[in-house]
Amino acid sequence: MEGWEGLEGKVAVVTGAASGIGAASARRLSALGARVVAVDVDADGVHGVVAGLPGPGLAVPGDVSREEDVRRYAQRAVEEFGRLDLHHLNAGIVGSFAPLPELTADDFDHVLGVNLRGAFLGVREAFRRYRTQDGGGAIVLTASIASLRGSHDLLPYQASKHGVLGVLRGAAMYGGPLGVRVNAVAPGLVPTGLFSDAAAAAGGGDDMLRRGTTVPLRRTGTPDEIASVVVFLLSDDAAYVHGEVISADGGSAIVNTVRPSGGAGAWDTTAVDGRPDAGDRPAEGVR
Incomplete structure (x- = not known):
């Protein structure tokens, strides 16, 4: 696969790698010559992803919210491949769709534990590893459109993803002088297993394709x-x-x-897509 420079031979850890965006990231990195350490609480899933990689890989089952598991995946990476260069800190959960008054503190703590504490522990471990080896690397956090915008549901998820940007900016300020780049990707509507447990809920998985018809590109994305x-x-x-x-x-x-004119919230986007300057856009507005 032709692609980006500087990945050949690098060691890259990907968390939340058993499916969805994490699995896609692991496959792309491997195809470009990186040695991939895939981490996920789904042991069978992460072993399956590694078995299908085109290059060397290591599956490490683990919970990113647990300090001992984060230390363990980093140590396993160093034992197997000698160092750790790149980090895609992607693991995350959606949490409860309950209305705000019905959310429990446990609901909130559980989501922040994986999404925000997990991001912090992963970033901290990355910098600890960079400190002990000859040079650093790069880190990418998976944020979300929920990091940038609000809605009245999924409050723990939104709070966690806003917090991820705080981790990003603090880590970037710390890492810059060391030559360690830290960035984030903020996906929008991407059908993955993340929402599968709440498929029937409003805003869950089953209506994602329908909601995707209202974004400017008129479709959902892919991992x-x-x-x-x-x-x-x-x-x-x-x-x-x-x-x-x-x-x-x-x-x-x-x-x-x-x-x-934005078409926001309107399932029928004909009035927007049918404007005189819309050109030859298909009538259904979806591809």
Whole structure:
């Protein structure tokens, strides 16, 4: 596979690698010559992903919210491959769809434990490893459109993803003088197993394709499309990109939700797509 520079021979850890964006990231990195350490609580899933990689890989089952598990995957990486260069800290959960008054403190703590504490522990371990080896590397965090915008549901998830940007910016300020780049990707609507447990809930998995028809590109994204951004940010081609949040959301983050010309919230986008300057866009507005 042709692609970004500087990945050949590097050792890359990918968390949340058993499926979705993490699995796609692991496959792309491997195809570009990286040696991949895939981490996930789903032991069978992460072993299956590593078995299908085109290059060397190591599966490490583990919970990113546990300090001992984070230390263990880093240690396993060094034992197997000698060092640890790149980090895609991707593991995350959605949490409860319960209305705000019905959320419990345990709901909140559980989501922040994986999404925010996990990001912190992963970043901290990355810098600890860089300190003990001859040089650093690059880190990419998986943020979300929920890091940038709000809604009245999924409050623990939104709080955690806003917090990920705090970790990103602090780590970028610390890492810059050391030559360690830290960036984030903010996916929009990407159908993965993340929402599968809440498929029937409003805003869950089953209506994601329908909601995707209202984003400017009129479709949802794919894990591979997000992984391509991750791999770019980890590569030497992004050598002067630092402390940034790159949205990969089909344009969702630019929509003005109070203007009808944005088509926001309207399932029938004909009035927007049928304007005189719309050109030869297909009538259904979906591809």
